[in-house]
Amino acid sequence: MKIRLYNSLTNRLEEFRPLTPGKVLMYHCGPTVYSSPHIGNFRAFLLADLLRRFLEDQGFDVKQVMNITDVGHMTDDDEDQGEDKLQAEARKQKVDPWKIARMYEDEFRDCLDKLDFVMPHALPRATDYIGQMCAMIDTLLEKGYAYQVNGNVYFDISKFPEYGKLSNKVLDELEEGARVEVNTEKRDPRDFALWKVDDKHLMQWDAGFRDGVRGFPGWHIECSAMSGDLLGEQIDIHTGGEDNMFPHHECEIAQSEACTGKPFVGTWLHVKHLMVDGEKMSKSKGNFYTVSDIFGKGYSGHELRYALMRVQYRQSMNFTLASLNEARTAIARVNEARKRLARIAAGVEAGGADDLAARSETAETAFVGALCDDLNTSGALAAVFAFVTEVNKAAPDADGAKRALAAFDRFDRVLGVFGPTPEVGVDSVPQELLELLERRQAARAAKDFATADACRDEISRAGYQVVDTPEGPRLERV
RNA sequence: GGUGGCGUAGCCAAGUGGUUAGGCAAUGGAUUGCAAAUCCAUGAACGCGGGUUCGAUUCCCGCCGCCACCUCCA
Numbered sequence: 024m025k026i027r028l029y030n031s032l033t034n035r036l037e038e039f040r041p042l043t044p045g046k047v048l049m050y051h052c053g054p055t056v057y058s059s060p061h062i063g064n065f066r067a068f069l070l071a072d073l074l075r076r077f078l079e080d081q082g083f084d085v086k087q088v089m090n091i092t093d094v095g096h097m098t099d100d101d102e103d104q105g106e107d108k109l110q111a112e113a114r115k116q117k118v119d120p121w122k123i124a125r126m127y128e129d130e131f132r133d134c135l136d137k138l139d140f141v142m143p144h145a146l147p148r149a150t151d152y153i154g155q156m157c158a159m160i161d162t163l164l165e166k167g168y169a170y171q172v173n174g175n176v177y178f179d180i181s182k183f184p185e186y187g188k189l190s191n192k193v194l195d196e197l198e199e200g201a202r203v204e205v206n207t208e209k210r211d212p213r214d215f216a217l218w219k220v221d222d223k224h225l226m227q228w229d230a231g232f233r234d235g236v237r238g239f240p241g242w243h244i245e246c247s248a249m250s251g252d253l254l255g256e257q258i259d260i261h262t263g264g265e266d267n268m269f270p271h272h273e274c275e276i277a278q279s280e281a282c283t284g285k286p287f288v289g290t291w292l293h294v295k296h297l298m299v300d301g302e303k304m305s306k307s308k309g310n311f312y313t314v315s316d317i318f319g320k321g322y323s324g325h326e327l328r329y330a331l332m333r334v335q336y337r338q339s340m341n342f343t344l345a346s347l348n349e350a351r352t353a354i355a356r357v358n359e360a361r362k363r364l365a366r367i368a369a370g371v372e373a374g375g376a377d378d379l380a381a382r383s384e385t386a387e388t389a390f391v392g393a394l395c396d397d398l399n400t401s402g403a404l405a406a407v408f409a410f411v412t413e414v415n416k417a418a419p420d421a422d423g424a425k426r427a428l429a430a431f432d433r434f435d436r437v438l439g440v441f442g443p444t445p446e447v448g449v450d451s452v453p454q455e456l457l458e459l460l461e462r463r464q465a466a467r468a469a470k471d472f473a474t475a476d477a478c479r480d481e482i483s484r485a486g487y488q489v490v491d492t493p494e495g496p497r498l499e500r501v
Numbered sequence: 502g503g504u505g506g507c508g509u510a511g512c513c514a515a516g517u518g519g520u521u522a523g524g525c526a527a528u529g530g531a532u533u534g535c536a537a538a539u540c541c542a543u544g545a546a547c548g549c550g551g552g553u554u555c556g557a558u559u560c561c562c563g564c565c566g567c568c569a570c571c572u573c574c575a
Contacts, residue, residue: 034505052575060575067575108573191504192571242573264575265505295506296569303569333524334514339507339568346513349525356524359538393515401515405523412523415539472534479536490537 026081026395028260029337031268031291032189036397039290041259046084048254049074050288052246052263052271053089053146056127057108059313060134062331062342063297063304067264069328070294070336070398072140074260076437077394087143088253090246091131093124094149094226094239107239110225120225124150134314137324139439145253149245150226156240156248157231159282160217164232168281172208174220174236180213183277189291190269215274216241243274247287251279261288268293297331298341317347326350329440332400350440353408357441360411361431362499365447368424373494375418382417383430386410390434400438407434452498456482460489460496 026039041047051071054060071089078085094109113120128148135142160176163169168182180186218230220238229237250258256279263272272291279287296303299310317327329350334340366372386406393402414427428444435441463478479489487498 031505054575055573064575070575190571262575265570266574269504269571294575296575298568337506338514341513343513345525349513352526353524356538363539399515401513401523405515408523409521412540467534470534476535488537491533492538493532 024081024391024395026078027397028290028292029397030289031293032288034191037290039259041083042257042289045082047078047086047260048258049078049085049087049260049262050246050250050254050258051087051089051143051261052267053091054127054131055092055108056124056131057112058127059315060127060131061304061311061313062299062317062327063264065134065138065314065327066297066331066336066340067262067294068135068140069138069331070292071143071262072138072439073332073336073398073400073437074262074292075141075143076439077398080391080433080437086254088145088147088249089143090249091128091146091148092245093121093128094245107224107226113225124148130315137318138314138328139324139442141439147249147253149240149249152245152248152252153228153240154231155252156244157218157228157235159244159248159251159278160230160235161232162282163217163278166281168277169217170210171234174218174230174238175208175216176218176232176241177209177214178217178274178277178281180211180215180277183281185280186213186273186277189273189276192269192273215243215270217244217278243271244278246271247275247278247282250275250287251282256283257285257287257289259289260292261290262292262294265293265295292336294336295339298339300343301341304342312342320344320347322347322351325354325440325442328438329354332438332440333404335397335399335401337397354441357407357411357431358445360414361428361441362445362447364414364419364424364428364431365444367419368421368428369447370421371447374420374424377417377419377423379414379417379419379423379427382410382413383426386413387430387433390437394437403434403438407431407438446500451500452487453485456485456487456498460498463489464496 027036028039029035030037049071051068053068054064068089071087075085075087094107107120109120109123113123116123132146160169163178164171164176167179169176169178218235218238218240220236224239226239227237228239229235250261261272276287298304299312302308302310304311314327318324326347330342330346333346333350363372367374386409389406389409390403393399393406396402410430417423419427431441432444435443459478459482463475466472466474466478482489482498483501486501488501490497490499
């Protein structure tokens with residue numbers, strides 16, 4: 024089936040066609056590791072993970088890179104008065120910036136793990152690519168796209184007329200609307216830094232380009248350098264939050280294309296920012312949630328994934344804690360259906376004669392069709408739940424149950440929100456619980472419901488739920 | 502001011518020129534000692550005003566309201 028994606032570069036839905044048929048090269052703007060990752064960050068990262076999983080489901084050989092920015096964006100971008108965010112945090116916590124970076128990188132990786140990410144093939148750190156950045160700067164200087172002033176290197180926007188093609192910024196308007204620039208070194212206020220020199224900066228490197236002065240890289244060059252080094256001059260997909268579109272991605276395009284003379288990215292995908300309780304998430308409003316906050320409230324990675332993925336990435340989305348509870352219930356509904364199928368498949372529960380083949384295929388087709396339509400996760404989930412209802416109504420035979428389970432496994436491989444098929448083994452139930460269950464049955468037969476309920480409570484305290492069925496009671500691990 | 506987007510039932514959220522989205526919640530029923538799960542049934546919708554059309558929530562125009570980006574931010 025044709026995959027259609029909304030390309031921010033053209034502002035159109037386009038059929039996705041990678042440069043090399045069957046192979047996809049993807050780059051994602053990852054975290055800047057100067058604070059704990061929050062749920063908004065993860066809405067963007069989840070798009071990357073969903074793409075990876077879905078493209079692989081569709082048979083593509085995917086190579087995926089997500090960067091970790093562990094060096095300096097200016098709090099005030101290119102302006103001299105700004106302070107590197109990592110450095111600012113380091114000063115606040117009174118430790119060196121490298122420690123800050125590693126600490127938050129560890130937390131980020133832990134979140135990836137808890138949210139069940141398929142690990143990108145590379146998670147490069149910007150600081151490991153200073154050499155490549157310098158090489159790029161060298162090329163840009165050589166080709167006349169960049170100039171040096173007092174050791175600082177700037178990209179010369181006037182040499183790249185296509186600047187603005189991604190964000191549709193008209194340069195004249197930008198100029199008018201811009202606030203007063205204090206940097207008199209730049210030939211044009213819109214020129215951006217490739218390399219900065221500042222004695223006070225704590226992270227410094229020798230400049231590996233001609234006439235280079237010791238300093239540190241500008242914000243935008245890292246992505247161009249890492250993408251070029253790990254994926255090559257041209258890639259198929261580049262993702263990030265909508266805020267990255269300008270100026271960050273615009274600058275990436277300018278640098279990369281100036282260097283190579285080739286189109287940098289085929290499809291740009293930008294994730295809409297997450298709202299919380301109807302407003303922009305902010306610390307002062309008290310609606311600011313880190314991923315760890317959510318875990319601290321007792322929700323699982325799958326529940327958070329579900330809550331963040333219910334809405335298609337390009338739609339504005341309002342996050343609430345209530346949506347996590349809905350996620351919990353919804354996931355349980357799917358897994359209840361899978362449990363029953365698993366029991367039938369294993370022969371521990373009587374089935375019927377349905378083979379579920381046609382319905383499973385219909386469901387998978389609907390699921391894939393929704394995702395092919397610009398990753399419409401809402402539609403994909405609707406397909407899953409419609410299938411749940413059909414499965415619950417049906418009386419499948421063992422093979423039919425297996426077929427349906429395969430469909431659910433596929434849904435989960437792509438979405439990653441349901442987890443593996445629940446275990447249905449009965450042999451693992453401790454003997455004393457089985458005895459308790461028998462006592463409960465005896466009490467029920469004698470209409471001694473107080474005793475029966477006491478038995479059930481005890482079983483429940485041991486982590487099992489009693490499920491009464493026409494064939495008798497059954498124990499399930501909670 | 503520039504750019505992009507949104508307004509669908511109690512909440513969230515798909516989609517379509519005429520035929521059931523889906524989730525959560527609610528109500529009635531089946532099952533049940535109770536509970537859980539499941540099934541059946543029920544109600545409720547397309548911001549406002551025009552236009553095109555046999556027919557518009559779905560296309561066009563206008564209006565109102567909301568949001569994001571344009572500045573560090575995913």
